[in-house]
Amino acid sequence: MKKKMTIMDFKKFKEEGKKFSYVTAYDYTIASIVNESECEVILVGDSLGMIMLGYSGTTPVTMDDMVHHIRPVVKGAPQTFIIGDMPFGSYNVSKEQAIMNGNRLIKETGCDCIKLEGGVEMAETIAAMVKAGIPVMGHIGLTPQTATSLGGFRVQGGTPESAAQLIEDAKALEKAGCFSLVLECVPKGVAKSLTEAVKIPVLGIGAGPYVDCQVLVTQDLLGMYGEFKPKFVKLFKNIRKEMVEGLNEFHKETLEGTFPSNEYSFNAKVEGYELDTLYGGGTSK
Ligand code: KIV
Numbered sequence: 001m002k003k004k005m006t007i008m009d010f011k012k013f014k015e016e017g018k019k020f021s022y023v024t025a026y027d028y029t030i031a032s033i034v035n036e037s038e039c040e041v042i043l044v045g046d047s048l049g050m051i052m053l054g055y056s057g058t059t060p061v062t063m064d065d066m067v068h069h070i071r072p073v074v075k076g077a078p079q080t081f082i083i084g085d086m087p088f089g090s091y092n093v094s095k096e097q098a099i100m101n102g103n104r105l106i107k108e109t110g111c112d113c114i115k116l117e118g119g120v121e122m123a124e125t126i127a128a129m130v131k132a133g134i135p136v137m138g139h140i141g142l143t144p145q146t147a148t149s150l151g152g153f154r155v156q157g158g159t160p161e162s163a164a165q166l167i168e169d170a171k172a173l174e175k176a177g178c179f180s181l182v183l184e185c186v187p188k189g190v191a192k193s194l195t196e197a198v199k200i201p202v203l204g205i206g207a208g209p210y211v212d213c214q215v216l217v218t219q220d221l222l223g224m225y226g227e228f229k230p231k232f233v234k235l236f237k238n239i240r241k242e243m244v245e246g247l248n249e250f251h252k253e254t255l256e257g258t259f260p261s262n263e264y265s266f267n268a269k270v271e272g273y274e275l276d277t278l279y280g281g282g283t284s285k
Contacts, residue, residue: 001079002038002040002079002080003079004078004079004080004081005020005040005041005080005081006081007112007113007135007179010179010180010200010201011179011199011200011201013201013212013213014199014200014201014212019212019213019214020040020041020212020213021038021039021040021041021213021214021215022039022040022041022042022043022203022213022214022215023039023041023042023043023215023216023217023218023221024042024043024044024045024047024048024051024216024217024218024219025042025043025044025073025076025077025218026044026045026048026051026052026069026073027052027069027072027073027076028072028073028075028076029076030073030076030218031072031073031074031075031076031077031080032076032077034077034080034218035076035077035078035079035080039080040080040081041080041081041082041083041203041213042073042077042080042081042082042083043082043083043085043115043215044066044069044070044073044082044083044084044085044111045085045115045217046058046061046066046085046086046087046088046144046145047085047144047217048061048065048066048069049061049065050225051217051219051225052069053065057144057147058087058088058144058145059088059089059145061087061088062087063087063090063101063104063105065087066084066085066086066087066105066109067104067105067108067109070082070084070105070109070110070111071108071109071110073111074109074110074111081112081113082110082111082112083111083112083113083114083115083137084105084106084109084111084113084114084115085114085115085116086098086101086102086105086114086115086116087145088145088146091116091122091125095124095125095128095129098116098125098128098129099128099129099132099134102114102129102132102134102136103132103134106134112135113134113135113136113137113179114129114134114135114136114137115136115137115138115139115182116136116137116138116139117138117139117140117143117144117145117146118138118139118140118143118146119138119140119165119166119168119169119170119172119173120168120169120172122138122173122176123172123173123175123176124176126138126173126176126177126178127176127177130176130177130178131177135179136176136177136178136179137178137179137180137181137182137203138170138173138178138180138181138182139181139182139184140166140169140170140173140181140182140183140184141156141157141166141182141183141184141185141186141207142154142155142156142184142185142186142206143184144184153185154185155185155186155187155206156184156185156186157186157187157190158187163187163190163193166183166186166190166194167190167193167194167197170183170194170197170198170202171197171198173200174198174199174200178200179200180200180201180202180203180213181198181200181201181202181203182203182204182205182215183195183202183203183204183205183207183211184204184205184206184207185205185206185207185232186204186206186207186208187208188207188208188209188210189208191204191207191208191210191211192208192210192211195210195211195212201213203215205232206230206231206232216233216234217233220233221233221234221235221236221237222235222236222237222238222239222240223235223237223238223239223240223241224239224240224243225240226240
């Protein structure tokens with residue numbers, strides 16, 4: 001069985017050039033499946049707004065939503081490092097607000113760290129949170145919570161100026177005390193320079209191969225979510241298709257009456273019971 005990664009391991013893995021992988025989970029069952037896999041890290045992302053709650057973006061997600069979803073993930077994945085995402089509006093009012101909500105996520109869910117979006121402009125808040133004892137993972141590049149201000153869901157760092165700004169953002173996050181950072185939707189050359197410019201691991205999603213860790217949304221890589229597929233997502237399995245096929249087989253056999261056969265029905269004298277009804281009056285021998 002895999003050993004749970006620690007915050008110290010993030011830095012150590014970078015120093016040793018050891019890669020690792022990081023996926024999302026928002027419920028007990030998927031968390032327990034990831035826990036059984038070799039993937040080292042789970043993010044309970046605010047992407048749950050789209051994937052679990054059916055919203056068109058992440059901004060409506062609340063602290064209560066996050067607490068509700070992180071708790072079962074922590075229960076389901078004891079050997080996996082778990083990140084709790086700070087939702088929009090939970091850390092942009094003041095340092096005090098950010099510390100209070102960071103404390104809440106860790107205290108009420110048992111997750112191992114929090115993640116929040118933003119670069120240089122968030123550095124002071126992050127430094128205050130780290131000083132208060134909250135482990136913080138940064139998130140720069142395409143930041144979905146503020147995507148509208150970035151011109152929509154598009155690749156970031158495509159000009160020399162914006163690439164240089166991203167590298168400044170990464171250095172500011174490192175200086176503020178982030179132990180790692182997510183870099184989303186950035187050209188691979190820019191991601192390479194940025195990864196080389198900091199000592200903390202860079203966890204890339206849509207950032208090419210030269211980062212320290214690859215991140216994907218589990219429901220995307222397993223083909224569970226539906227038709228939406230960003231360019232950077234590889235479909236490693238198509239579980240949705242298999243799920244629909246399974247449901248259709250159940251439906252068909254129900255209509256035909258071939259399910260449940262004897263194998264799936266309680267007969268007399270099974271499992272120590274005299275009567276056909278296991279629930280509702282069956283007499284134990
Ligand atoms: O919420 C999320 O799933 C994320 C990933 C895209 C990194 O922030």
